[in-house]
Amino acid sequence: MRALTWHGKRDVRVETLPDPEIVNPRDIIVRVTSTAICGSDLHLYHGMIPAMMPGDVLGHEFMGEVVEVGRGNTSLKKGDRVVVPFVIACGACFHCRKLQYSSCENSNPADTADLPETVYGHQTAGLFGYSHLTGGYAGGQAELVRVPYSDVGPIVVPEDLTDDEVLFLSDILPTGWMAAENCQIEEGDTVAVWGCGPVGLFAIQSALLMGASQVIAIDHMPTRLELAQRLGAKVIDFSSADVYSALLDMTGGIGPDAVIDAVGMESHGFAFDNIVDYAKQMLMLESDRPSALRQAIFACRAGGRVSIPGVYGGFVDKFPIGAVMEKGLTIRSGQTHVQKYLPRLLDMIREKKIDTTFLISHRMPLEDAAEAYRMFSDEPDTTTKVVLKT
């Protein structure tokens, strides 16, 4: 099969690899029809995520046709058209039974779970195409993918919906939805969203659907701000306005009731403290740029909610714990419990309540994936979302 493989910083290649096989009874093999590049893939592309190995297949947003079914899966059959969640979850452990799928205790293999356990205190779920911290499972930017625990994750989608309409169920739509849900939105609430990438845009749409009176989007890229505006958000361009003052002006001096950090700081999050000098260097680099999370916490009204869908991997410096405590803020975060949200979100797509296609800026063949990564990295304003077709 052909697949997009990682070889180092800004070095990804489409190569020919052996086809995947059914390894465990509950596996399926999916022939990919559409797969997207995620903003978090760029952190792999930029060489910011540890525990990557040359030759790793990237991609965690994908869908396609079931071409082989393990004997342990009785719910899917050959020919089914499925969208696959980026989170691999067993469905049987304590966390899965609480619908906290991204904390699945079983899907990260025993030998790779050591690292997250050492760094975070506990292990986290396996993820497709995202470093050996989360299992090192081959990803979906490929013609074929082995999908473990396939009786729990993949959702069958009807033929009357196009790939473009349902593909984002794999990650960014439920991620945006969970980000808004974590805001516990009440009538009259203002929700402020930092970052108008795909997750931020879906968070904006979700917050409005959940009844927010006002959603304010913060970014500096004109195309992305325009997309946010089209969804019904008010916008603040942080390159030309003081975000805190603007937010207070727009909320009668109260501040937003809930804030969403859809930016994340993976890059220096992985500065483990045994390489302190390296960490300091990274943090100083970052301190020259506006820090979305600090700004969001500062702007949030007293008693408000802080939702963090943006990915963090390690430690941050100068975390404003004083503001969190003194203002009585609630912080909610996490990798998305994708499986929990799929049926409801699929219904909403069918009922045309959620528009999922507006953010796609490019559709390209898988063969051109290396160029697609370059564009997504270097031309972020015009490259909002790339969908690769096989």
Added chain:
Amino acid sequence: MFSHRHARGLHHPTAKQGGIGLLALLAGAAAVWAVGSLISDIKPSDSARKERQKGRRIGSGAPDEAKSAVVGRTVTIHRPKAELYDAWRDFARLPEFLENVESIAVLDETRSRWTVTGPAGTSFEFFSVITEDRPGEVIAWTSEPDADVRNSGRVEFRDAPGGRGTEVKATIAYEPPGGPLGQIFAKMLQREPGLQVRRDLKRFKQLMETGEIAVAASRRAES
């Protein structure tokens, strides 16, 4: 606390050694991992330490407590304790989830012959005898006196609160081959029991909860 631990670990000669086992990972991440496992050696889990303090004697083949490494680990598995006990009591099945045990031949009600993988692709055999067996509650075993690596193990099963299943506590004691140097060597090869018991228990949990052991490989030959 965290930074103190790691600062200490960085100056410890074996931290670097342990990292070699994870050559493929980012050096920094590997060092954190190595230090983490190092700390677990220096400070065995509370439960394991208590077992040592009690001065439990489990048979003539049991490792000398003054020289031995003791590792303990508890996991919660969402299955009834009788089922988990039964699975563990079936010694022939243990190699399915005990990674460095190649095979176990059950000889009679209490004796079995274990073939175990050691450092650098070596393997060795020993006879093991069950020293304690309470159905649904506990299984303990120890190597017979002539074992190359004297070792003993004990697995306890108790109901977890709130319908969470069963808490499974494993305590493994062994005398490292060739003393401390052997332990470092074993650690480099990721055959060190502290790691091993944690991974083995995880595989046991995976198998009992999901019916399979999670592997990331895309092909059977690589798994």
